[in-house]
Amino acid sequence: MRHPGDPILAISLEPKLSWRTIKSFVMSGLMIAAFVAITIPLVLIIYSLVARGAPVALKAFPDFFTAAIPIVSRRSGPGMGPAIVGTLLCTGGATLIAVPLGILGAVYLHEYGKMSAFARLVRFMAMVMTGVPSIVMGLFVYVLWTMRFGYSAFGGALALACLMLPIVIGATEQMLRLVPDHMREAAYALGATKSRVILTVVLPAALPGILSGCLLAVARAAGETAPLLFTIGAATAYNPHLFENANTALSVQIFGNATSSFAAAQERAWGAALTLVVLTFLLTLVARIVAARFAAKR
Amino acid sequence: MLQTALTEPTRPSQPGYRDSASDIPMAAATEAHALFVLDKLEVFYGSFRAVRDVTLQIHANEITAFIGPSGCGKTTVLRCLNRMNDLIPGARVGGTIAYHGIDLYGDEVSATEVRRRIGMVFQKPNPFPKSIYENIAYGPRINGVRDRGKLDQIVEKSLRAAALWDEVKDRLHGSALAMSGGQQQRLCIARTIAVEPEVVLMDEPCSALDPIATARIEELMRELKRTYTIVIVTHNMQQAARVSDRTAFFTAELDPKAERRTGVLVEYDTTSRIFSNPRDERTENYITGRFG
Numbered sequence: 001m002r003h004p005g006d007p008i009l010a011i012s013l014e015p016k017l018s019w020r021t022i023k024s025f026v027m028s029g030l031m032i033a034a035f036v037a038i039t040i041p042l043v044l045i046i047y048s049l050v051a052r053g054a055p056v057a058l059k060a061f062p063d064f065f066t067a068a069i070p071i072v073s074r075r076s077g078p079g080m081g082p083a084i085v086g087t088l089l090c091t092g093g094a095t096l097i098a099v100p101l102g103i104l105g106a107v108y109l110h111e112y113g114k115m116s117a118f119a120r121l122v123r124f125m126a127m128v129m130t131g132v133p134s135i136v137m138g139l140f141v142y143v144l145w146t147m148r149f150g151y152s153a154f155g156g157a158l159a160l161a162c163l164m165l166p167i168v169i170g171a172t173e174q175m176l177r178l179v180p181d182h183m184r185e186a187a188y189a190l191g192a193t194k195s196r197v198i199l200t201v202v203l204p205a206a207l208p209g210i211l212s213g214c215l216l217a218v219a220r221a222a223g224e225t226a227p228l229l230f231t232i233g234a235a236t237a238y239n240p241h242l243f244e245n246a247n248t249a250l251s252v253q254i255f256g257n258a259t260s261s262f263a264a265a266q267e268r269a270w271g272a273a274l275t276l277v278v279l280t281f282l283l284t285l286v287a288r289i290v291a292a293r294f295a296a297k298r
Numbered sequence: 299m300l301q302t303a304l305t306e307p308t309r310p311s312q313p314g315y316r317d318s319a320s321d322i323p324m325a326a327a328t329e330a331h332a333l334f335v336l337d338k339l340e341v342f343y344g345s346f347r348a349v350r351d352v353t354l355q356i357h358a359n360e361i362t363a364f365i366g367p368s369g370c371g372k373t374t375v376l377r378c379l380n381r382m383n384d385l386i387p388g389a390r391v392g393g394t395i396a397y398h399g400i401d402l403y404g405d406e407v408s409a410t411e412v413r414r415r416i417g418m419v420f421q422k423p424n425p426f427p428k429s430i431y432e433n434i435a436y437g438p439r440i441n442g443v444r445d446r447g448k449l450d451q452i453v454e455k456s457l458r459a460a461a462l463w464d465e466v467k468d469r470l471h472g473s474a475l476a477m478s479g480g481q482q483q484r485l486c487i488a489r490t491i492a493v494e495p496e497v498v499l500m501d502e503p504c505s506a507l508d509p510i511a512t513a514r515i516e517e518l519m520r521e522l523k524r525t526y527t528i529v530i531v532t533h534n535m536q537q538a539a540r541v542s543d544r545t546a547f548f549t550a551e552l553d554p555k556a557e558r559r560t561g562v563l564v565e566y567d568t569t570s571r572i573f574s575n576p577r578d579e580r581t582e583n584y585i586t587g588r589f590g
Contacts, residue, residue, distance in 0.1 A: 114387075182424040186486070188385060190437040190493055191414025200436070205427055 046277075053274025056267045064271055069236040069248070073257065076264035080272050082238045086153060086249040087279065089242055090232065091222045093157025094164055098221075099214050101161075102168025103203075109169070110176040111198055123173075129166040137162040138227035151233030151246035159227030164217040171213020175206040211291050219280045225251040250276040333358045333497065333527055334379060338393035341374050341383065348374045349561035352393070354546055361519060361528045363538035363569065366548035366584070371561020372531045375548075376499050378402075379529060380416035381409040414441065417490035421502040423482035425474035425489070430457075430466050433474045433485055437493035452492050460488035461518055480511025487518065491526065498522065500530040504537065516541050535585055538569065545572040547581045 015021055057064045060078040067079030105122070113119025141159040149155070179202050187197040203210075233246025234256075250272050257269035334356035341348050349371030356362050356379075364372035374383065381402060383389040395402040402412060425433050434453040435443075443449055453470070457463040462484045466477070474485055483503055490498055500519075504512040519528055519541050532538050538545050546566040550559040565578045576582045 180424075182420060182422060183426060185382065185385065185418075185420065186424045186426065186489075187436070187440075189380065189382065189413055189418035189420075190440065190489065191410050192440045193410050196440050200440070201426060 049270070049274045049277060052267075053270040053272075056271035057274055065275065068238060069253065069268075070264075071236050073260050073265040074262035076267065078268075080250065080253060080268065080275055082235060083248050083250045083253040083272060084275065084279070085238060085240055086156075086232065086235070086247040087222060087251070087276070089153040089240070089247065090156035090160055090228060090249055091218060093154060093242055094160035094221050095214070095218055097157060097161035098164035098168055098217065102165050102214075102217075103172050103210060105165075106169045106172030106176060107198060107203070110173050111194070111202065126166045126169045129162070130170065132162075133226075134159075134163055134224050135226035135229075138230050141227065142230040146231050149243075151231065152243050153232055153239070153241070153247040154243045155231035156228045156247065156249065157242070159231045160221040160224060163224060163227060164221050167217035167220065168214055171216065172206070172210045175209035175213065176202060178209065179205045207294070208291055211287060215284050215287050218283065222280050222283075223251055223276060225249075225255045228252050229255075250279070332356070333397065335396040335399075336375075336393070337396070339375065339378065339395060340392040341371070341378060342388075342390040342392070343386065344388040346558055347560050349548070352548075352563045354563060354566045356527065356529060357544070358527050359523055359525075360543040361523050361530060361541050363542035363545045364529070364531045364548060365533075365535055365538045365545060366561070366564075367550060368533075369559055369561070370548040370550045372546075372548045373501055374561065376501055376529060376531050377418075379497070379499055380413045380418055382413070382418060384409050414493060415495050416497040416499060417493065417495035418499040418501065419483070419486050419490055419503045422506055423479055423486050425477075425482050425485050427473070427475055429471045430474045430477070430485060431470040433489050434492045437489060441493060456488040456492040457485075459491055459522070460484045461514065461521075462488055478511075480507050480514060483507060483511070483515060484518065487515070487522075491522070495526065497527045497529065500528060502531050502533060505533060512537070535573075539573050542569045545569045547572060547576075547578075547584060549580055549584070 060067075063078040064080060065084060066081045067077075069080065069082055070077060105126070109119050109123055113122065138159045140162065141155055145158055146152075146155045183201055183205060184197055187201045192200070228249050228251065232249060232252070234252070235246045235248045239245050239247045253272045254269050254276070257265040257272065260266060260269075332355040336352050336354050336356075339352040340350040352371075352375055364376060366372050377383045378391055378395060379397075379402075383391065391403055397412070397416070400407065426436060428436070431453055434456050435449045438449060438452050443452065454463060454467075457466065462481060465481060466472075466485075474482065477485060483506070487498070487503075504515050507515065516537065519530070522528060523543075530538075530542065544567065547564045548561050549564050551562050552559055565572060565576060565581045567577070572581060573585055576585065
């Protein structure tokens with residue numbers, strides 16, 4: 001034992017090679033390996049998309065993004081213009097339907113219904129809806145809408161909205177749960193009504209998270225093919241009308257062209273795939289910037 | 299809605315009104331300015347009785363302190379005074395609380411209207427994740443103040459009243475979350491008084507703050523009691539002794555029926571009396587540090 005005043009013996013602050021440090025080292029190594037492993041597919045996807053899609057899209061720039069789709073698919077050359085418009089129409093329409101409904105639904109579930117029987121049923125149904133295959137959503141809308149009103153981008157929007165709805169509800173409810181109760185209490189203590197508290201405190205605080213959830217849903221919907229197959233029909237020319245006539249979408253074009261036996265069509269599929277990814281990326285970017293601006297203002 | 303008789307609260311306006319507790323003539327003061335009259339108040343959370351038999355009166359323009367060990371129901375009673383307990387599922391109130399003679403839990407009374415008049419400052423500073431200005435303007439806005447000039451005035455007045463104006467006047471539009479804990483708590487007080495309540499309830503407002511910040515808030519409370527009636531829950535006996543005019547001592551008793559501890563009011567008197575000459579042995583044990 002050392003007494004006060006004794007000379008301090010030489011100490012070492014260098015790490016000792018104990019079981020604990022070895023374990024820490026191994027675990028860190030495993031985590032890095034896992035990160036690398038999940039990055040590989042992502043890098044490969046982006047690499048092959050750019051390597052095979054970029055030449056197609058840039059060779060005929062900007063025609064690839066503006067020209068109509070060749071009616072005869074073995075003919076080489078641009079473009080994907082109508083498909084881009086179709087994707088924007090379907091996804092945009094679906095967003096306009098699913099995001100307000102989903103957010104309102106989640107607000108009901110978390111702020112009003114809570115653990116009541118009805119809220120629990122709705123929550124359960126939303127969960128089940130998440131697991132419904134997208135092609136079933138397509139069939140559902142086909143029976144409900146398309147058989148009566150014919151092919152249109154709106155039918156596709158409806159099918160995609162069914163797909164987005166449970167994602168938006170789930171993400172929003174999760175975010176509302178993260179808003180601390182003391183913030184609600186602060187507003188109540190100032191004499192705010194419940195609706196006021198939700199509108200002015202809870203939703204603004206949860207907004208960045210809600211936006212992320214919605215973007216995830218939009219990105220998911222933009223890439224869906226199956227629900228569009230029987231709801232929007234097929235088209236090669238521009239159709240900017242939401243409610244009239246058959247339309248097309250990038251995902252549908254990718255599917256059709258990639259399964260074609262003609263090299264020219266397969267090339268267009270690569271180009272369309274790259275276009276879809278870039279489109280989704282741009283959308284995410286814009287939404288993030290808007291959200292950051294909004295957050296800074298508050 | 300509270301009855302219209304309540305829209306113009308009667309406030310003694312002379313500054314320095316009744317500064318020290320010791321000079322209150324007991325009998326005269328009991329009835330004179332009884333703002334709240336609690337009669338056999340009890341609160342249940344589900345089937346659990348958290349507190350029972352609270353009978354006391356809270357007087358206008360005084361600071362009333364609730365002290366006692368953890369779990370004795372003092373915060374529960376405080377939260378009944380502006381019906382914040384309504385927000386807790388399963389909370390139920392027995393007995394009566396009269397505010398200006400009106401039963402706070404009566405059918406005609408709106409909890410929203412009650413909270414507009416009876417503000418609350420919480421244990422943890424809880425500013426909104428908005429700017430300092432927007433935090434203060436929130437209350438007036440929800441009460442219908444739209445005019446920018448009027449809002450500017452309210453913000454400045456409230457921040458001055460909370461002794462915060464000089465520290466933040468150059469960054470009113472900066473985030474409230476960037477302030478220190480003590481500043482945040484004073485912001486919360488400013489936010490509360492921006493809606494011009496009659497009563498400010500404080501639930502351990504200094505427990506997350508350092509001694510210097512605590513001293514500032516206590517000083518502020520002494521200022522504020524000229525205009526407002528303050529009820530404070532505190533774990534800090536010295537704080538109760540320093541700032542309050544009256545003190546209620548609560549303790550937890552084993553409920554023979556429920557096998558759980560239920561809060562009871564042991565003694566309520568002027569602060570000087572509670573701390574110098576308590577009538578109940580339990581109070582004496584607590585304030586001398588032998589228990590709790």
